[in-house]
Amino acid sequence: MTVIALACLAWAFAPPAVGAQAAAVTTVHEAGPADFFQYPLPTWQEHCLAFGSPWRLCDGTVLRRCSGSGAIWLHTGFDAVTGIAPVMAAGNGVIAGYTVDPTFKGGMLIRHVTAEGVILTQYWHVWPRPGFRVGTVVSRGQVFADVADMGSLTHLHFAVYRGDFTTATAWRGALPPAACDGFPAFPNRFIEPNGFVQSHMAPLPTPTPHRCHLP
Numbered sequence: 001m002t003v004i005a006l007a008c009l010a011w012a013f014a015p016p017a018v019g020a021q022a023a024a025v026t027t028v029h030e031a032g033p034a035d036f037f038q039y040p041l042p043t044w045q046e047h048c049l050a051f052g053s054p055w056r057l058c059d060g061t062v063l064r065r066c067s068g069s070g071a072i073w074l075h076t077g078f079d080a081v082t083g084i085a086p087v088m089a090a091g092n093g094v095i096a097g098y099t100v101d102p103t104f105k106g107g108m109l110i111r112h113v114t115a116e117g118v119i120l121t122q123y124w125h126v127w128p129r130p131g132f133r134v135g136t137v138v139s140r141g142q143v144f145a146d147v148a149d150m151g152s153l154t155h156l157h158f159a160v161y162r163g164d165f166t167t168a169t170a171w172r173g174a175l176p177p178a179a180c181d182g183f184p185a186f187p188n189r190f191i192e193p194n195g196f197v198q199s200h201m202a203p204l205p206t207p208t209p210h211r212c213h214l215p
């Protein structure tokens with residue numbers, strides 16, 4: 001049994017062929033296609049707001065209304081319960097935006113090229129990790145930020161926008177139910193983020209048979 005185990009270890013740690021190493025080095029500088037997505041946190045529970053919820057704090061305080069109609073704006077993303085924790089990229093992509101809001105802390109956008117076109121994933125209330133800035137390539141599951149401390153309001157906001165980063169609308173955490181005050185109507189290009197992630201999850205890895213070749 002020990003001999004088999006050692007033989008397996010030797011096989012497992014055998015260096016890859018030179019050609020394989022060269023290929024890995026050249027591809028690391030480009031974002032791979034984002035065919036699969038995942039949630040940005042290891043747990044995914046609703047905080048107070050889902051996609052399309054009236055934009056309120058947990059205590060019911062309305063965050064924004066249309067000035068004329070008084071209509072309450074609608075939430076473009078999903079708010080997840082979390083403490084100050086690492087935030088992972090939902091898919092392979094490139095950091096396309098970073099902004100800081102005095103109330104909502106940091107906002108970040110990641111641009112993903114998928115078979116269905118360009119997708120932006122939006123993260124609010126986060127601070128980027130050192131070395132992660134606009135233009136940085138990230139891979140699915142890579143930690144690029146941490147949830148910002150907002151005291152009792154701390155949570156992660158995650159949204160999915162179908163389209164490229166061409167207008168400031170991609171930054172919005174909420175939009176009016178009907179266009180008002182110069183803002184387009186909800187949902188604009190935002191889509192329900194949990195359904196998107198669930199329909200784009202990587203297939204579970206199939207267990208590979210234990211490959212050991214003894215002489």
Ligand SMILES: [Zn+2]
Nearest residue numbers: 077079157173
């Ligand atoms: Zn939110």
